[in-house]
Amino acid sequence: MPVDNPAFDLDQVRRHCARCDLRDLCLPAGLDAADVERVDDIVADRTSLATGSTLYHAGSPFRALYVIKTGSLKTQAVSEGGELQILGFHLPGEIMGFDALAGERHQCSAEALEASSVCRLPYAELERICAAVPGLQRQFMRLVSREMGDDHDHMAMMGRNQAIARLALFLHSMSKRQTRLGRSADQLTLTMSRADLANYLGLVLETVSRLFGRLQEMGLIEVRRREIKILDREGLKSVGEC
Template identity: 55%
Template sequence: MADESAVLDLNQLRRSCSSCALSELCLPAGIGGDDLEKLDMTIRDKRMLDRGGALYRDGDPFHALYVVRSGSLKTFVQDDTGAVQILGFHLPGDIVGFDALATDRHVSQAEALERSSICELPYERLQQVTSEVPALHRQLMRVVSREVVEEHRHTVVMGRQQAQEQLAIFLKSLSDRYQRLQRDGSMLTLSMSRYDIANYLGLVVETVSRLFSRMEEMGVLEVNRKAVRIRRPDLLAGLCRGSVAAAKHREAN
């Protein structure tokens, strides 16, 4: 008969990892308790960050990767004049810290957009575990690949000529990420400011505010400060493609 406390511990581990990027490995793959225990032992601690709290800064030495357990982060670079460029927004299950792999020092910064819980994966210990659990190594490579795809998508978005398309693609991408987390993809909570969104998209904040208002007038969105409901996913998809209807609306305004 199985040890009851061991079963409870395993169940707790599964619950704690349910929204993690590694859950594709740990939960559906159904790896054994020993491998789950190895993964659990790799996690040094679960850090709490208040809004605006720094996870790491530019120039900090590299020693770990970090998984967003709850809340959200933004990553960004800042030049000598203080000018900031947002690199990305990270939701539960996302892994950050890859920027330091090449130089052993972080070349960007990560900051909490809201109160957030972070799992720390010390890199040396993680390397040891991935050598013992090949499936975990494959999962990490998938995560890295996803980061590359996201960067490519952002490059495509930045290349769009119409600001409306840029914002529509951003919201559609966020909705898709919500659905991967088994959340309602039509109900978004924007933990990032309008300024951060504008910075990320290469726009000015006045343009972003105007576009939210325009999309609300078109019946695409319902906006209540940080809460955004996608009323017409079909119209949002059309705006992402720069549809004829959207073009006509732009001309009318």
């Protein structure tokens, strides 16, 4: 599963939360140096994932949580009837695998949308040091709570029954999430296919494609393949309100 690249200075990438760009977004946020060190110690490894490779499969036993370091992933569940539903797209600093806790097994699969890397956190050890480091416990809860908030945004989006409102809301929420990472709010690089996006939004891919066209004609965005530039944030927001 881990992809080693001997030509690369692994030590720089693999170790030390203290030097990670995401430290203020991730578990170490708010901890002092000594406690960051303790988190650092339980990170089992920092795995690289190629595009399309799977971090975990639905049904496999739960051992660890993952925090995304770079790249992006999608989570998806398959119903008994074989219907696939994409549950979310996940960006750096976000925690993954939490829905497995209740049942001891992963409830969905996670797949890399581009070359990505994640930090693996064996749950047994995380649990142990959470009890010892109160600030970590709190920050962990915040991350999980943030995931839940993202899920609620997703639901609110699926609730709109104008298709164009869904797409507008999606773009708006992606833009908002990008800013959490310190990236530009107006320049999005979508890493998922139109088919993935359509599934996520509860539409078919042709509709999504047409709607990108419509939003562009309206002067709200500029589309070039998966590169999206937001030209009129307010206008986009109002389209999102049906």
